[in-house]
Amino acid sequence: MRSVQEWFKERFPSIIELTKFHATEYPTPPNLNYSWAFGVLIMFFFAVQVITGIAAAIFYKPHAVVAFESIERFRRYVHWGWLLQSIHAVAPTFIFAAIYAHIGRGIYYGSYKAPREIVWFIGVFLLMVMMMESFMGYVLPWGQMSYWAGTVITGLASVLPVVGGTLVTWIRGDYLMSDATLSRFYSFHIALFPLAIIGGLIVLHIMALHDVGSNNPIGVQPRKENKVPFYPYYVVKDFYVVGLVFTFFLFIIFFYPNLFLEAENFQKANPSITPAEIKPEWYFLPFFAMLRSIPSKLLGAVVLWLSLWVFLFLPFIDRSPVKSNRYRPVKRWMDIVFFVNFAVLGYLGAHPPMGGYLPAARIATLVYFGYFALLFAVSLYEKKPEELIAYENDTSHIRLHAGSKNIVWFSILIIALGAINVRAFTFNFPTMDTIEKGRAVYEAKGRMCHDMLFMGEQALLSPEDRAFMLGMVPPDISLKAKSMDESGIRVFLSRFIGKAPEGSKMAVVFTPEEVDQLAAFLQYSSDPSLFLRGRIGPWAVLFMSVFTVFLYLLYKEVWRLKALGLYDY
Amino acid sequence: MDDDGSVTTRRNFLTGCCVAMGAVAVGATAFPAISALRVASDLVFGKTEQEVDLSAIQPGEMKVVGLSLKRVTLIGTDDLVVPVMVLHRKPEWVRQMEEVKYGLKEPVEAVERYINPEWFVARAFCTHLGCTPNIIDESATPVNIVCPCHGGRFDTLGRVISGPPPSNLFLLPYRFVSENRINLFVSSPKDITATKVSDFQKA
Ligand code: HEM
Ligand code: FES
Numbered sequence: 052m053r054s055v056q057e058w059f060k061e062r063f064p065s066i067i068e069l070t071k072f073h074a075t076e077y078p079t080p081p082n083l084n085y086s087w088a089f090g091v092l093i094m095f096f097f098a099v100q101v102i103t104g105i106a107a108a109i110f111y112k113p114h115a116v117v118a119f120e121s122i123e124r125f126r127r128y129v130h131w132g133w134l135l136q137s138i139h140a141v142a143p144t145f146i147f148a149a150i151y152a153h154i155g156r157g158i159y160y161g162s163y164k165a166p167r168e169i170v171w172f173i174g175v176f177l178l179m180v181m182m183m184e185s186f187m188g189y190v191l192p193w194g195q196m197s198y199w200a201g202t203v204i205t206g207l208a209s210v211l212p213v214v215g216g217t218l219v220t221w222i223r224g225d226y227l228m229s230d231a232t233l234s235r236f237y238s239f240h241i242a243l244f245p246l247a248i249i250g251g252l253i254v255l256h257i258m259a260l261h262d263v264g265s266n267n268p269i270g271v272q273p274r275k276e277n278k279v280p281f282y283p284y285y286v287v288k289d290f291y292v293v294g295l296v297f298t299f300f301l302f303i304i305f306f307y308p309n310l311f312l313e314a315e316n317f318q319k320a321n322p323s324i325t326p327a328e329i330k331p332e333w334y335f336l337p338f339f340a341m342l343r344s345i346p347s348k349l350l351g352a353v354v355l356w357l358s359l360w361v362f363l364f365l366p367f368i369d370r371s372p373v374k375s376n377r378y379r380p381v382k383r384w385m386d387i388v389f390f391v392n393f394a395v396l397g398y399l400g401a402h403p404p405m406g407g408y409l410p411a412a413r414i415a416t417l418v419y420f421g422y423f424a425l426l427f428a429v430s431l432y433e434k435k436p437e438e439l440i441a442y443e444n445d446t447s448h449i450r451l452h453a454g455s456k457n458i459v460w461f462s463i464l465i466i467a468l469g470a471i472n473v474r475a476f477t478f479n480f481p482t483m484d485t486i487e488k489g490r491a492v493y494e495a496k497g498r499m500c501h502d503m504l505f506m507g508e509q510a511l512l513s514p515e516d517r518a519f520m521l522g523m524v525p526p527d528i529s530l531k532a533k534s535m536d537e538s539g540i541r542v543f544l545s546r547f548i549g550k551a552p553e554g555s556k557m558a559v560v561f562t563p564e565e566v567d568q569l570a571a572f573l574q575y576s577s578d579p580s581l582f583l584r585g586r587i588g589p590w591a592v593l594f595m596s597v598f599t600v601f602l603y604l605l606y607k608e609v610w611r612l613k614a615l616g617l618y619d620y
Numbered sequence: 621m622d623d624d625g626s627v628t629t630r631r632n633f634l635t636g637c638c639v640a641m642g643a644v645a646v647g648a649t650a651f652p653a654i655s656a657l658r659v660a661s662d663l664v665f666g667k668t669e670q671e672v673d674l675s676a677i678q679p680g681e682m683k684v685v686g687l688s689l690k691r692v693t694l695i696g697t698d699d700l701v702v703p704v705m706v707l708h709r710k711p712e713w714v715r716q717m718e719e720v721k722y723g724l725k726e727p728v729e730a731v732e733r734y735i736n737p738e739w740f741v742a743r744a745f746c747t748h749l750g751c752t753p754n755i756i757d758e759s760a761t762p763v764n765i766v767c768p769c770h771g772g773r774f775d776t777l778g779r780v781i782s783g784p785p786p787s788n789l790f791l792l793p794y795r796f797v798s799e800n801r802i803n804l805f806v807s808s809p810k811d812i813t814a815t816k817v818s819d820f821q822k823a
Contacts, residue, residue, distance in 0.1 A: 102649065105653075106652075109656070110660075120694045124662065124694040127694070128694070129661075131652035135656060505694065591648075594644070594645075598641040598642075598645060602638055605638050608630055608634055609631060612627060
């Protein structure tokens with residue numbers, strides 16, 4: 052190691068300096084809690100998105116005619132495509148959860164205040180571009196939600212006076228959402244945004260932070276001699292958090308891959324049918340709720356923009372000389388209300404703006420903006436407590452934050468990981484036998500009318516005959532178990548037990564067993580990776596769990612030695 | 621870093637375990653991504669037959685036809701085209717080749733390279749880097765097939781005489797269905813790397 056470092060030092064010293072400055076030797080406050088691991092966590096997930104995205108981009112076709120099918124082809128016929136595609140679709144959920152937690156940490160501990168305003172500004176821009184990135188990615192599968200979310204969001208630009216209409220067509224590259232829009236979103240989603248904008252902003256974010264140093268739960272900057280180097284102390288701590296979250300992530304990927312995805316989006320885009328209920332991914336719901344609560348097109352869009360841009364002003368709104376909520380009892384409660392209100396907005400965003408939901412959303416929107424107004428007023432009166440002044444005078448009192456409740460944390464960790472693993476190992480997928488029986492039921496009772504093109508099956512009757520007999524062409528049902536959800540498919544099929552329901556054009560009757568078998572077959576046809584997932588999932592989760600336990604033990608051991616003064620870097 | 625050994629044993633053990641598991645995790649992440657680059661499972665190399673009419677090919681002429689492996693995927697057709705050369709050898713080329721002595725890089729009996737000496741059928745795929753050797757040089761003795769890319773030279777039975785190609789042109793399965801028609805037939809990737817007619821005539 053030494054000699055390799057020497058060799059580089061003579062030839063490329065700046066890379067050594069850069070690594071030391073930004074990673075290994077970065078002086079870090081000794082008292083950071085787990086919430087300071089979120090930044091690194093986001094970066095890990097971003098790397099995961101880049102890797103799986105590169106794989107997906109090889110097989111994805113940015114063309115309105117085949118985009119939807121090309122993703123199914125990626126899942127079904129490309130080796131490990133199902134896994135790579137699932138990861139790429141589900142990771143944004145974890146990224147946004149981590150980003151919101153990361154921002155929450157920043158708000159709670161006053162990390163946006165001097166001298167970290169620039170870190171904060173870059174952060175807010177990162178939030179905005181991540182939202183655009185995720186939105187454009189969501190359009191790419193060209194499902195129903197892709198199409199309609201795309202229509203609505205690009206339509207937002209039309210509120211601008213005079214140039215609005217021109218701007219919308221400029222964004223879309225066409226008069227309505229179309230293949231032209233899809234193609235440009237593809238280019239932006241895979242190149243411009245992730246590589247140039249997000250990648251660049253992340254680098255700036257870190258550089259800006261490392262010039263001024265990290266904040267900490269006390270909010271007083273420790274002197275350099277009272278800090279600890281990033282390596283090994285925070286490397287081991289951050290890795291532990293990453294391991295823990297990735298265990299949970301793998302569990303979702305293998306056992307509930309559709310949990311966070313919109314069922315409606317498993318239906319191909321149809322420009323003439325708006326889905327009954329349009330709603331965005333969960334992480335946009337709070338903003339969506341605010342947009343919908345305003346009864347004016349222009350004002351709604353303005354509120355939406357303000358709800359993000361207001362964060363840029365936070366460092367100036369908050370006038371207090373104190374950063375951390377540890378010493379700001381009033382702001383602590385305000386923050387808690389703000390966070391809960393944000394969650395409530397999310398909840399309201401998932402429900403149609405009717406009845407009590409609409410006034411509730413309006414109140415929540417007021418609370419959202421009221422927070423900033425109140426913060427300005429409250430912060431004018433806040434003073435620095437004695438305790439903080441004592442810390443400022445002697446930062447060696449800022450103590451290590453580790454070591455004590457070792458056994459308690461360890462027990463909790465083991466129980467949580469154990470529970471995840473028990474669930475993984477007892478997860479029930481349908482058996483091949485049931486699936487085959489379900490296939491036979493489809494052949495006998497469904498194939499007359501329904502295509503299953505992704506399974507290579509065509510309906511026995513031609514589209515013209517079906518249209519003539521039924522007045523409509525029954526849909527392809529290859530992905531129905533996803534677009535209706537497995538339980539939805541069961542409920543639907545159960546209505547045909549014994550006799551067909553009144554008014555249905557689907558003239559079939561099932562026995563209860565047939566419903567089970569069909570549901571199993573449809574589940575399989577919507578995702579043939581089922582068995583492979585079921586076979587390797589438990590082992591992947593188990594491995595990650597054991598790894599996490601070891602990361603935890605290593606973290607605690609490194610910090611224990613440090614706290615005892617037995618071993619120091 | 622004054623490591624007296626005893627305090628750090630536990631830490632070193634844990635570090636070792638974590639590094640090892642980390643390596644496994646990185647490998648397990650890379651594996652699916654690398655594996656995805658393999659031929660997708662719907663890109664089958666199915667059984668394909670295609671007839672070629674020889675009657676329009678004059679003596680001394682070469683025709684390159686595309687043997688199309690039909691494939692249907694969820695996003696449409698994705699046919700794989702295998703270029704095949706059909707060379708109508710003049711009687712004097714055949715005679716000349718028997719009379720003139722010349723060196724071969726990879727000697728194979730002439731009878732192993734044709735079914736009917738008048739017709740040479742092979743993959744139009746230079747074994748150097750894959751160009752289509754489609755120039756006939758009648759000034760050489762014996763007559764040469766020349767690859768336009770880097771000047772690889774073959775005799776009229778596709779055996780390398782000189783230049784960078786390391787081995788003779790590949791053959792591929794065909795049979796005469798009548799005097800003037802041949803039938804190309806392949807069913808696996810192995811078929812298109814035959815080197816002797818006996819490779820596919822037995823089967
Ligand atoms: C792509 C998204 C982002 C990435 C990869 C990222 C990464 C990081 C990393 C690695 C750190 C240092 C470790 C830590 O304190 O957690 C950090 C710190 C910070 N980030 Fe972010 N960040 C992102 C988005 C944001 C956003 C959206 C905001 C705020 C709106 C933000 C505000 C901050 C602040 C204020 C700090 C300093 C924290 C302190 O020292 O207390 N970041 N970021
Ligand atoms: S490709 Fe034919 S000689 Fe190089």
